[in-house]
Amino acid sequence: MNAVPTSLPRVFQPEPKLSAVPTQPSAKTRETIAPAPARTWKFLDRTTGNLQEVTCLQGCTANHKLDQETPIHPEDVWCCTASEDVYLPITEGPGNVEQFRVLSAFIRQEPFSRNMHERVPHAQVEIVDDHFMESLDPDGLATVILTLEAQLAKFREVHAQLTALREQGRVQL
Helix, strand or coil: CCCCCCCCCHHHCCCCCCCCCCCCCCCCCCCCCCCCCCCEEEEEECCCCCEEEEECCCCCCCCCHHHHHCCECHHHCCEECCCCCEEEEEEEECCEEEEEEEEEEEEEECCCCCCHHHHCCEEEEEEECCEEEEEECHHHHHHHHHHHHHHHHHHHHHHHHHHHHHHHHHHHC
């Protein structure tokens, strides 16, 4: 028998086998990270010549240095939170596989937008490389989440079916 004694230090323990289906950390396992405090800054309004004050969305990661240094249109001021990018290989044609960013989400706010719903924090979901679902309110984002969860359940069914078919193929060989 090739059992590894449990008394060995962790460096000598074999790595645990990973599941083929990745799982998301639960709220219990995620570290709670305090969002960055909101920043307040000023810019020169290109349309009026007046200084405008902006308080960023809490957790804003946008670099507003250029906004502060040159006159800009108020509609060009926006804040956003960070997004965790995930890339998957996607086939664009025969033999042409490229890595595309998929399923990222972040919060955005455009304090001087002409559209009132963009002046409040809203979600942006990038489905695949620069193709977004924009200006989602909490209910809209919940709908996207429920839709993706339902699709993920179907993916799990296909995974189970594929695993069973592969296992049958091994037995027949």
